[in-house]
Amino acid sequence: MTFGSINDTRWSILATCLLVVAGAAFLGWAREPRELRTDPPVVADLDRFRLMSDGISGAPPESYFAEGKPYESDAYNLSQGQRLYTWFGCQSCHGDGRGNVGPSFLDGWWLYGPETVSIVASIRDGRPHGMPAFRDQMTIEQIWQLAGYVQTIGAYSAKVAATGRRDDRYTRPAENRAPAKILFNEGPVGAHPDQGPSP
């Protein structure tokens, strides 16, 4: 007496096979290995981004695209950036992202454009009106990690890989996945004289 169990078995085997194939395809497509050590040549290449002559916007090195833009899309790098933000005292000028002596990131108003390279350049080389250069205090990889994180603070579209709140005092609403977009929807904000002089 089998009572349909044979059929049942055949179907479940077929379904399992289909699942395995679909699964394997999905896995191949979605794999996201976490790199703890970046090869020194790749790191060295990170220094070789090109910047427009006015210091706003530019192009990252080719290898950065080949790696899949790790400093903007990889959760591990973004969380490292979040850690560096505190470790290198960014909040002494930029606060929790809302700005203080330095400009705010949270409003999505980027004085030198929202591209990561611009932010990298700002951190590495410094900017007029008080932004110091960090090239002697951080490695270029750390600068990219930090830049990727800073960019998510004022992002217009939420990133899946964005960091969560820190285990620290509460200073601003935690829904920090795309705050700039919310502010942007509130209408044009114009120039920001309160955030220090424009370049």
Next chain:
Amino acid sequence: MTTRHEGEDLRDRGLDEMELDRRLSQTWSTPAGLWGALSTVDHKIIGRRYIVTAFVFLALGGILAMAMRLQLSQPEARFIGPDRYNQIFTMHGTNMMFLFAVPVMEAMAVYLVPLMVGTRNIAFPRLNAFSYWMYLAGGLLLWIAFAVDTGPDVGWFAYVPLAGPQYAAGKRADIWAQMITFTEVSALAVAVEIVVTVFKQRAPGMSLDRIPLFVWSMLVTSFLIIMAMPAIMIASSALILDRLVGTHFFNPAEGGDVLLWQHLFWFFGHPEVYIIFLPAVGMVSTIVATFTRRPVFGYLAMVMALIATGVLAFGLWVHHMFVAGLPRLGESFFTASSMAIAIPAGLQIFCWLATMWAGRPVFKTPFLFVIGFMVIFVIGGMTGVMVASVPFDTQVHDTYFVVAHFHYVLVGGAVFPLLGAIYYWFPKITGRMMSETLGRWAFGLIFTGFNLTFFPMHILGLQGMPRRIYTYQPEMPWSGLNMFVSLSAVILAAGFLLFFIDAIRSAVSGTAAPANPWEASTLEWATSSPPPPYNFARLPVVGSLEPLFNNPETLPVASGLSVDRRELIVSSVVEALPEARESSPGNSIWPLWSALATTVLLIWSIFTPWAVVWGSIPVSIALIGWFWPKGTPEDDA
């Protein structure tokens, strides 16, 4: 489909055996084909799926264990890096606890409890189907995440803040927490089904003192699940909220507390051990009774021990936190309570020993696994007494001593009885016998391999080797024993491989099994192997604790049930006096849709809190579709 005679349904009283079987099959069987397979609510088909799926997860978890043993076989080995290793041990623990141990015990109950209490299907069969799909979805979520390198890497107990928003980057910890939700939903659903089945669907005459011990153990286990699992639901939800919307449950800077997680987790986590162990106790009792040819000694004492264990299980959670810095007075209390649980455990051991002594043992494979259980589990119990002592624990906590201890308890205490139970009930489930020769070999290899693998870990722990390290330095005195352990693990793996080969081979071409091959005493052996879709052509009437011992030739049965609709008997809680002929829901695809909708909601909510709002709409639709009457005979009273 059904023939109605002027509003009067057709009863089984006038029908001869052939006609009865034919009509019942028509009413109860699962249609062939994919649709039938997806919409079945037969507890036997679902239970079988559950068991097979759980064993697949066991095999996968075993592969992870072997990977870890490869990495640890030599100092500073580089087979696996720290990131992958952390995922592997987290996956191993999570998989074994949430996807193997608990589900497999419930799976056995889903299959066996309705048969053992003499009814035709589990209570809430559609919920049962739903619970399986949820379990499968949760397992797939975890394993697919692991395969794409986003497997959880925070340990199976996901201590905050390491699993919290700041230190666990990406979605890895969220996947862990949400996988918990999947398996909890499925476990809670099955627990409810079993409680109601045992309370209300027992065969007429099966009063409380005639319930088989396995059913008792599953009843107590189900209550443990019902009381313990909400704690982990609250904990894992709080973790996801902390990570996703920035609540502060575990953030000490804003009034949260790191130890709150540990309290909540272990308030669930310790009963979890008994959720795994108590069903095994029931299996041991069943196998001992059958293979010593006498009832288990001290039925009442055994039941009381089960209940006492269940109650005490909630008073021990702090012994997982002895080194977290809690007040000493509290720790002393938990030392006493943790030691005290050895008393009901000891009582059960003594009762089994008395049964073996008084009975006439027959050394078949299931019984061999029970003997292996006695040898190994008592060691696990002894080391359990050791770690219950606070000062002792401060030296062995989070070392390989504890790894050894809980493998002795969980593998020795649960997997050995489970393997015995598979050998024991395999003929009932498949209609075929497993090989006695291969079974003995499998037992020998697993028993030897297990002890050689895990016993040296006690010593490693006392030599100072901590848990969850991906490697160790050559100057530490651990490399010899680790190599020995890794080699022994190969023996253990070979034993399991042999078991799997035997199971697959026997399922395909084993010798056909009679209805009661072991001459056992409980009701599942009163029907054919495998049982028909309706389990019993006429529901049995029970007059003693061992119905088939007393009269192995004829089965007293009840009649008067309808054959037009799926019908079974509802009986009273204590005396099991028949109260109603109740219908049992028919096949439905809606549990699958509901599970899919819930899966979408739960996975989506890892990414945005709004998923809870939008995702609940399809869930509601699916649930309404599930419960809306379809005008079938089962829907009407």
Next chain:
Amino acid sequence: MRTGRVLLLSIISAVAGCSGNQAALDPQGAPAIHIEHLIIGITIVCTVVWLLVMIVLGWALLRKRSSDSSQPGERSLTMIVGSAVAATVIIIAGLTIASFYTTRGIGLPENAALTITVRAQQWWWQVIYADPDPVLSFQTANEIHIPVGQDVRIQLESADVVHSFWVPSLAGKQDLVPGRSNSLLLRAERPGIYRGQCAEFCGLQHTHMAMMVIADEPADYQRWIAAQRENEAIPTDQDAAAGKIVFLSKPCAACHTVRGTPATGTTGPDLTHVGSRQTIAAGLLETTRGSLAAWIADPQTLKPGNNMPMVPLNSVELRNISAYMESLK
């Protein structure tokens, strides 16, 4: 039985105390000695109980059964099972009491005269010797010196996640919990180097988070304290002097402090006397010029995932900087 023999072997090895320098069964301090007595006591009791159960099991299974006669009375079985349960209760009660007495014997850390603060970070130990006079306070890393024969209170704090402080030869472990402050009593009876290791899973490099507790004779201890309070040793040889310049001009100084120089970073370990420590990178490597160079050149290969970045250096800079590190005695 084989398992029994292994158990016996473990007890013998325990009594012989030949388990290396990070072992619960090689105790060198009062708390660990108390616990070792308890471990041995409980193990013996449990082994005896297990053997008894196994004997009964074997006898129950294999005893000769006289055909059909003398089915044993349920009554006498009840008596036997009942007395076995009673014996269990007595044994359990005895073990519980023994456990309580051991806890009491260990004593409370609050009574210790000397307090050292240990702050665990991913994945190293910051050790703070605080003094009311800030000039006399100093920090070190992954190495704790304590005077022999004296109770020391270790104040345990965590900077990030839960860690666990465990030096098995001296005491049982205690967690370091963020937002909470725990303490532990440490005491060494003999001078020596006792290795300890983080015992609570704390992330990628939980494996490589060791520390050394060094018990000195009181005079040596005072000398060590005095030496640690000094600022950096001014480099004398050429390599080291050049290395100091590299150190200060590269990102190193942003995270590390070397007292007496402009390097005042606080996120990495204090390196003022790094050359005097037994090991670098939390017990990963013995401190030599070579190991320092290897570590600085490629920290992510030696300890993947740790927070020390790979700073690009040429071979001369690397040689100089490791010479400088080694000179910081």
Next chain:
Amino acid sequence: MKHSVVLNLSKLPAHGLGTASLTWWGTLAFMVIEGTGFALSIVVYLYLMSLAPHWPLNAPPPDLLPGTALTALLIASLLPNVLIARWTRQQNLAKVRIGLVIMSLLGVAPLIVRIFEFPAMHISWDQNAYGSIVWVMLGLHTTHIITDLIDTVVLTCLMFSRHGDNPRRYGDVSDNAMYWNFVVAAWLPMYICLYWVPRL
């Protein structure tokens, strides 16, 4: 195995009511599960309170009005709820229909009041642990109101459909009424915890 018929169950009813109904027991079991969840949320609240230097953390105690109004509304809803349970026992279709409409409305009303309850806490979920636990407790209970409301609305539709007049449906309605009692009963300790404990 041979069968010997020893019991004739032909006269038994074709559906059990009350404690003879499986769904009654299932509902009870789910109430135990959820009750444990509610109890644990209160335990978490009290645990966090025991750690805090002052309570509520950085917030005034919640305003009493919305919560008290909601409590009153919930308690008031018990009366029609008890009546509906009685009518289901009498299998009185017309009255059950009216009762279900009333209960649907009485399910919507607390939700409206609940909207005002969240701001009355004077704290947001992401400000501190106190805010987190009160929002979760309110959210947990709100989910239960919504669940039972959906259940009630569906049953109302069902009772107006051709499937309505059936003992099984009456059983479902009475189980739903029992569940609503639980939703109300679970709220009372939470109400005391949320509104009066901070004023101690």
